[in-house]
Amino acid sequence: MNYGIGIDLGGTLIKAVVMQENRVILKNYLWETNDHFESLQQGAPIWAQRIRQGISKIKSEQGRDPSWIGISSPGLADTNNKRITAMPGRLLGLENLDWEVYLDSPGKIFVLNDAQAALYGEVQLGAAKGRKDVIMLTLGTGVGGAIMLDGKLFQGRLGRAGHIGHLSVNYKGGPDICGTPGSIDTYIGDNSISERTEGRISSTKILVERYRQNDPYATSIWLESVRALAAAIASLINILDPEAIIIGGGIAKAGKDLFIPLHNFLDQFEWRPNGERVSLIIPNLKDYAGAIGASCFAKDSHQGM
Structure with missing residues (x-):
């Protein structure tokens, strides 16, 4: 049976999966990224060398070349999903890297933004399997996202x-890194917690812990953050009319402390014709969603050529 490889390139770790043609995962791999551009081997960053060496190892173990390779990565992928065209400030050497040339691969290689790859994985094999109109939100250091419409990544x-973190919920707010005023990224992302709490709380994890202890200040800040998230979700529902919204990322690990107030706010904000409400679901592919999604996307794209 033919097989393919999915790679998820992260700032700290590189995850990889070997997938059979029937989408059964044979094996997982984990390598350190070493995002230090000044450390070069044969003219390429260490992380790129790690990926090439890892793929060589997989080929040796499988006894043949893969039929497809999918790569999940931060940044903007080009219209042909062949390379990342924009990734400022991180993973230097990634922009415009021609993966098919670099890996000297006889099989086709397809590249996806990491959030888009995670969504594709969850729709193919995860929590949103079988759904066609799905939005994904990842709540962490910042807010990421991806959109699928009629079974296709948008x-x-x-x-x-899909860069949902830069959706404005306050036009009078300060600009985020993309220049968007009052974006959801600045209202709930961990990168803004010190600013939102005037330096009194250093992380969202601590904020949620104090919320659980009924601290009045933390409760006010946390509920304001969740209210902003609900407003953003309600806006997305009105614009895209999805079947479901996947909510993942480190902040989603707050569990009921996030989802109970979020549902309460959506009861106020969400437009529900005929009583229909959009499902909020939790991803279940965990750390390997990007690698799985990249492999599935590459397989589907390869077969569709």
Whole structure:
């Protein structure tokens, strides 16, 4: 049976999966990224060498070349899903790297933004399996996202589609890293917690712990953050009319402390024709969603050529 490889390139770790043609996962791999551009081997960053060496190892173990390779990565993928065209400030050497040339692969290689790959994985093999209109939100250091419409990833003209963190919920707010005023990224992302709490709380984890202890200040800040998230979700529902919204990322690990107030706010904000409400679901592929999604996307794209 033919097989393929899915790679998820992260800032700290590289995850990989070997997938059979029937989408059964044979094996998982984990390698350190070593995102230090000044450390070069044969003219390429260490992380790129790690990926090439890892794929060589997989080929040796399988006894033949893969039929497809999918790569999940931060940044904007080009319209042909062949390379990352924009990834400022991190993983230097990634922008415009031609993966098919670099890996000297006889099989086709397809590249996806990491959030888009995670969504594709959850729709193919995870929590949203069988659904066609799905939004994913990842709540962590910042807020990421991805969109699937009618069973296809919506990537947009430049690959920007799905950057939900930069949706404005306050037009009078300060600009985020993309220049968007009052974005959801600045209202609930961990990167803004010190600013939102005037330096009194250093992480969302501590904020939620104090919320659980009924601390009045932490409760006010946390509920304001969740209220902003609910407003963003309600807006997305009105614009895209999805079947479900997947909510993942480190902040989603707050569990009921996130989802109970979020549901309460959505009871106020969500437009529900005929009583229909959009399902909020939790991803279940965990750390390997990006690698699995990249492999599935590459397989489907390869077969569709």
